[in-house]
Amino acid sequence: MSVTPAPDETPVGLEPSSGSVASPARFSVWALAALPEVVPGDDLGALVGDAIERDGGLEAGDVVVVTSKIVSKAEGRVRAAADREAAITEETVRPVASRSSDHGVLRIVENRLGLVMAAAGVDASNTPEGTVLLLPEDPDASARAIRAALVRRFGVEVGVVVSDTIGRPWREGQTDIAIGVAGVRVVHDLRGTTDTHGREIRVTQSAVVDEIAGATELVRGKATARPLAIVRGLGRFVTPDDGPGARALVRPAEDDLFRTGSEESYEEGYADGYERGVTEAFDSERDDDDTPVTESY
Structure with missing residues (x-):
C-alpha cells in the first residue's frame, strides 16, 4: 500500500491542488465505543x-482516527514512570526551551519524529499507574499497517490517521494533530488557485490531516476510553496510495522562524554578542600594542 515517489515526483498528498478537491459542505465525525485496555503485543x-x-x-x-496512546501500548512503548526523564532525553534530538515551575522542569524539545513537543511527547495520562508512554516508533508505518488491515477486512478504500495532543506557540490550550497518516492527503495546497474575488492565493496550504485529528478529539474526549473515531464525508482527501505520511508536515529547519524559545534566543544572542565584544576589544588592544612607536626629535 505504500508509495515511493521517483526523485522528480511530488509525493501523493503534497501536490498542488488543481481546484478539483472542492470543500465539502458537510461531514460527520463520531467516536466508537470504548475499548478494553490495550497491552503490548495486541494486534x-x-x-x-x-x-x-x-x-x-x-x-x-x-477516515479512521486512532490515538497514539493505543498504538504505543500495542507496540510496547511503555516505560516505568521513574524513568520518565531518561525517556525524554532518549527521545530528544534538539532542546528548544525549558522552564521551571512548581511541578518541576518543563522541557520543550524536538523529538526524533521532528515534532516540537513538551517532554518529547512522553506522557503519563491514560496509562496504568507507575508507567509512561513514548510516542510510536514510526507512526506513519503504524498508520500504514492499520490501513492495510482495514482495507483487507472491509474491502473499501479508507484513510488512517494516528493522532496525538500538542500545544501551540502563541495560543493557550492544546489540540490534536496527525503524527501518522496513511491514505489521506496531508495538505490541501491552494497556492495558484484564486479566492472568491479572483485574487491568486499564494500561501495557503490547509493542514487537512491536522484538522481531521482535531475534529475527532471533540467527540472522543480525554478520559472516556474511546481512542477511535470515524470521519465520513471527506473522501475527496482519501488517496489510493499511502502517501508521504505525517512526516511531510514537519517544517524544514531552514524555514523555521522559531527554532528556540524566546529566553534561550536572548541568552544565546547575548552570549554571542558578549564573546564578539570581548574578542573585538582584545583585538583592538593587540592592534594598539603592535603599533610602532615613532619618536620625533
Missing part, C-alpha cells in the same frame, strides 16, 4: 477492525 489492526465492525463497518472514503 491493533484486528482490535480496530472489531470495534469498527461492531459500529456498522466502513464506507469508501472514510
Whole structure:
C-alpha cells in the first residue's frame, strides 16, 4: 500500500491542488465505543477492525482516527514512570526551551519524529499507574499497517490517521494533530488557485490531516476510553496510495522562524554578542600594542 515517489515526483498528498478537491459542505465525525485496555503485543489492526465492525463497518472514503496512546501500548512503548526523564532525553534530538515551575522542569524539545513537543511527547495520562508512554516508533508505518488491515477486512478504500495532543506557540490550550497518516492527503495546497474575488492565493496550504485529528478529539474526549473515531464525508482527501505520511508536515529547519524559545534566543544572542565584544576589544588592544612607536626629535 505504500508509495515511493521517483526523485522528480511530488509525493501523493503534497501536490498542488488543481481546484478539483472542492470543500465539502458537510461531514460527520463520531467516536466508537470504548475499548478494553490495550497491552503490548495486541494486534491493533484486528482490535480496530472489531470495534469498527461492531459500529456498522466502513464506507469508501472514510477516515479512521486512532490515538497514539493505543498504538504505543500495542507496540510496547511503555516505560516505568521513574524513568520518565531518561525517556525524554532518549527521545530528544534538539532542546528548544525549558522552564521551571512548581511541578518541576518543563522541557520543550524536538523529538526524533521532528515534532516540537513538551517532554518529547512522553506522557503519563491514560496509562496504568507507575508507567509512561513514548510516542510510536514510526507512526506513519503504524498508520500504514492499520490501513492495510482495514482495507483487507472491509474491502473499501479508507484513510488512517494516528493522532496525538500538542500545544501551540502563541495560543493557550492544546489540540490534536496527525503524527501518522496513511491514505489521506496531508495538505490541501491552494497556492495558484484564486479566492472568491479572483485574487491568486499564494500561501495557503490547509493542514487537512491536522484538522481531521482535531475534529475527532471533540467527540472522543480525554478520559472516556474511546481512542477511535470515524470521519465520513471527506473522501475527496482519501488517496489510493499511502502517501508521504505525517512526516511531510514537519517544517524544514531552514524555514523555521522559531527554532528556540524566546529566553534561550536572548541568552544565546547575548552570549554571542558578549564573546564578539570581548574578542573585538582584545583585538583592538593587540592592534594598539603592535603599533610602532615613532619618536620625533
